[in-house]
Amino acid sequence: xxLAKFSVLPPSPAESLSENTLAAKxxxxxxxxxxxxxxxxxxxxKGCLNCKRRRVKCPETFPECDNxxxxxxxxxxxxxxPSNALQSTPTQFSMEDLRFFHHxxxxxxxxxxxxxxxxxxxxxxISHNFDFLMHALLGLxxxxxxxxxxxxxxxxxxxxxxxxxxxxxxxxxxxxxSKAEADARYATIMALTFQSSYMPxxxxxxxxxxxxxxxxxxxxxxxxxxxxxSGFTAxxxxxxxxxxxxxxxxDALLGDVLDAALTSxxxxxxxxxxxxxxxxxxVLDRILRLSKTSPVExxxxxxxxxxxxxxxxxxxxxxxxxxSNYAAQIIMAHFFVIEYILAxxxxxxxxxxxxxxxxxxxAWTKEISKKLPSGxxxxxxxxLEFAExxxxxxxx
Numbered sequence: 452x453x454l455a456k457f458s459v460l461p462p463s464p465a466e467s468l469s470e471n472t473l474a475a476k477x478x479x480x481x482x483x484x485x486x487x488x489x490x491x492x493x494x495x496x497k498g499c500l501n502c503k504r505r506r507v508k509c510p511e512t513f514p515e516c517d518n519x520x521x522x523x524x525x526x527x528x529x530x531x532x533p534s535n536a537l538q539s540t541p542t543q544f545s546m547e548d549l550r551f552f553h554h555x556x557x558x559x560x561x562x563x564x565x566x567x568x569x570x571x572x573x574x575x576x577i578s579h580n581f582d583f584l585m586h587a588l589l590g591l592x593x594x595x596x597x598x599x600x601x602x603x604x605x606x607x608x609x610x611x612x613x614x615x616x617x618x619x620x621x622x623x624x625x626x627x628x629s630k631a632e633a634d635a636r637y638a639t640i641m642a643l644t645f646q647s648s649y650m651p652x653x654x655x656x657x658x659x660x661x662x663x664x665x666x667x668x669x670x671x672x673x674x675x676x677x678x679x680x681s682g683f684t685a686x687x688x689x690x691x692x693x694x695x696x697x698x699x700x701x702d703a704l705l706g707d708v709l710d711a712a713l714t715s716x717x718x719x720x721x722x723x724x725x726x727x728x729x730x731x732x733x734v735l736d737r738i739l740r741l742s743k744t745s746p747v748e749x750x751x752x753x754x755x756x757x758x759x760x761x762x763x764x765x766x767x768x769x770x771x772x773x774x775s776n777y778a779a780q781i782i783m784a785h786f787f788v789i790e791y792i793l794a795x796x797x798x799x800x801x802x803x804x805x806x807x808x809x810x811x812x813x814a815w816t817k818e819i820s821k822k823l824p825s826g827x828x829x830x831x832x833x834x835l836e837f838a839e840x841x842x843x844x845x846x847x
Contacts, residue, residue: 497509497511498528499511500528501519501522528629551611552575555589555592556575559591559595562801562805563688571638573679574638574679578635580631581632583618583639584639584642586618587612590608590643591642591643594649598810615639622636630677630678637667637668638680641664643660644657644664648808649807649811652814654784655774658772661757661760662761665761668680685754685755685758688754708792710743713739715832715833715834716739717736718830719830722777722830726763727779728771728778728779731779732782735789738789746796746797747797750790750794750797777823781823781830781834784815784831788834792837812837812841813837813838813841814838816835817835
């Protein structure tokens with residue numbers, strides 16, 4: 452598939468006239484013909500790795516060169532396509548966007564992977580080459596800033612998000628041409644997902660983006676070990692969570708909370724019918740039972756619940772995230788509340804990295820409860836108690 456042709460500005464009228472044309476218009480400026488100097492050979496250094504190894508001239512066609520295509524081997528370039536070829540028109544950013552970018556670097560980069568600050572610093576260094584990534588980072592920062600500043604940046608956050616998604620979808624229709632672009636694509640879906648976790652009005656958007664993370668990671672990062680996000684695996688996440696622990700005993704109050712949660716989860720069985728709904732209930736039951744002995748072990752099991760989004764079929768997932776599927780929304784309200792309670796223990800040394808999680812989960816739960824039809828009130832009661840507690844403590 453060919454890359455999109457990048458446009459150049461047309462020359463000015465003066466520049467469009469050649470030297471010979473000017474001479475023809477004014478005979479006095481004509482000069483005798485001169486020998487054309489021989490053009491020296493310039494060796495290109497932009498060829499693919501296979502052609503370099505074989506020491507043959509690379510035609511430098513993208514996304515794979517003609518030599519590799521003829522031999523039936525995987526073509527890979529050692530560096531990114533020049534940034535001026537990545538987008539058809541230059542993207543304009545404002546001084547306000549500069550503030551958002553600074554906020555991203557200082558405070559708003561995603562807290563995952565755990566201890567992954569350097570990963571996001573490297574992501575920031577390549578963002579100027581990928582406009583879809585830059586818009587995603589700026590949108591995330593604007594949403595984050597809206598939650599921690601008295602100034603409202605929701606409009607700017609949404610604008611950048613729309614641009615990021617549009618440009619990202621366009622790019623997904625083409626194959627990756629470098630590891631840097633693969634990292635940029637994955638960083639983009641991560642940033643968009645974390646931005647949706649700051650949106651108090653739409654839990655379903657967050658769930659849809661979670662599935663997108665799984666799909667994109669499987670399609671754009673074929674060799675995870677070579678990616679900036681090589682540490683972003685369930686196994687690595689578990690190891691990093693365990694490295695934070697002090698192994699404090701489970702106190703009686705937490706035990707009571709877990710018992711109440713387990714009772715509430717089991718009460719959902721009569722309204723759960725689809726395969727994914729039943730699987731989520733089973734996972735939540737296991738998480739809560741493990742947590743009564745070890746909250747940390749229970750928290751590590753939460754990764755399993757997230758992977759279910761990527762494993763299920765599109766039809767099943769669409770049914771699960773349908774706005775009329777009240778059972779699924781109640782299940783997820785339970786899940787996010789349980790996740791937060793366990794994270795407050797398992798991630799205690801770094802819990803400040805998730806400053807708005809409690810408030811957002813409470814807002815999601817309240818939104819769900821407002822839209823439930825009559826007869827569902829008892830099923831949302833336990834998560835709603837958590838939301839009301841958050842409201843009394845510090846408000847949304």
